[in-house]
Amino acid sequence: MRVFVVIPAYNEAAVITKTVSEVSALYQAVVVDDGSTDNTALLAHSAGAAILSHAVNRGQGAALQTGIEYALNRQADVIVTFDADGQLSVKDIESLILPIKDGKADIVLGSRFLGQANSLPFSRRMILKVAILLTRFYTGLKVTDTHNGLRAFSVKAARELHIRQDGMAHASEIIEHIKKYNWRFIEIPMTMFYTEYSLNKGQKLSGALKIIWDMLLSRLGK
Amino acid sequence: MIQLIIVILVTVILWRTAWQWRKSDITGREFFVWVVFWSAIALASFVPKQADKFAQIIGVERGADLFVYFSIIILFFVVFKILVRQQSIQREITKIVRKNALANPLEGKDNEVNINKNAQSGRSDSDI
Numbered sequence: 359m360r361v362f363v364v365i366p367a368y369n370e371a372a373v374i375t376k377t378v379s380e381v382s383a384l385y386q387a388v389v390v391d392d393g394s395t396d397n398t399a400l401l402a403h404s405a406g407a408a409i410l411s412h413a414v415n416r417g418q419g420a421a422l423q424t425g426i427e428y429a430l431n432r433q434a435d436v437i438v439t440f441d442a443d444g445q446l447s448v449k450d451i452e453s454l455i456l457p458i459k460d461g462k463a464d465i466v467l468g469s470r471f472l473g474q475a476n477s478l479p480f481s482r483r484m485i486l487k488v489a490i491l492l493t494r495f496y497t498g499l500k501v502t503d504t505h506n507g508l509r510a511f512s513v514k515a516a517r518e519l520h521i522r523q524d525g526m527a528h529a530s531e532i533i534e535h536i537k538k539y540n541w542r543f544i545e546i547p548m549t550m551f552y553t554e555y556s557l558n559k560g561q562k563l564s565g566a567l568k569i570i571w572d573m574l575l576s577r578l579g580k
Numbered sequence: 581m582i583q584l585i586i587v588i589l590v591t592v593i594l595w596r597t598a599w600q601w602r603k604s605d606i607t608g609r610e611f612f613v614w615v616v617f618w619s620a621i622a623l624a625s626f627v628p629k630q631a632d633k634f635a636q637i638i639g640v641e642r643g644a645d646l647f648v649y650f651s652i653i654i655l656f657f658v659v660f661k662i663l664v665r666q667q668s669i670q671r672e673i674t675k676i677v678r679k680n681a682l683a684n685p686l687e688g689k690d691n692e693v694n695i696n697k698n699a700q701s702g703r704s705d706s707d708i
Binding site: 382386387388390399403406407408409410411412413414416420423424427428431522524575576 | 663667670671673674677678680681682684685686687688689
């Protein structure tokens, strides 16, 4: 079973070696260097990842789609998406991919609200809860977490997935795909470790507003 | 006085537009639309009473108000068109960047091992 773990990274030199080393010890790590200006790509390659380099920064959604296409070209059986910033645990991947290996799901989503979100600040929790409510309202799917970087796709789902949202709105777009293509989905509890580094790099309120704006714009352009 | 300012402004705009048309930056149709639009504004500034009458036909009190309403509608339409176009350009850029990235991957440790093994044994990637 070929499990590819796609890790989008933009200027993550401080943490990428640790993340990739842990992932590549068990799975095939694919780092999509999204136009970094530091040596993220070099460090990730030294740590054992395949590297795809975006010449300019295109956003996390764009980077994920690139990595997923690479994995499909390399005959992946399961494709996992994973964050570079050290918030996720490699240990969670095993239970994440199990429903796909067993043919029980087309997509498996990690949920910090079924599991643990250590040191999650109140403001971040509120933003996430609003995002979850909006997604539930829009798709009718009872998901408990939406903007979580830990997901696993079957080959069928990965082939049907076409992320058009280059930025962070891709997370909502992926949930919309579940509805659109009638994917069987399962949520599994996972642990999210918030660090000072990841909180500085992560989404703020302005980021949340941009996600809503991007989603509205994409609907106008359809 | 206001007529003079409007005429000067319209002349400058039309001169620039004609120049862009000659350089083929805009099409003949776009040039025509701009000439009609700006000429109508210049004309209306000389015959404000007639412009008011025209505006009243479509339920607006003054010609100047009609112009403002009309301009806002056009501006909204232009901004919308630009946003949609900009989104489409962004998508095209992403496609190019992605194509380039996928064409030049730096293989990882596991894949390199697999590729070397396959080269020796003549197996394809999918057999692994």
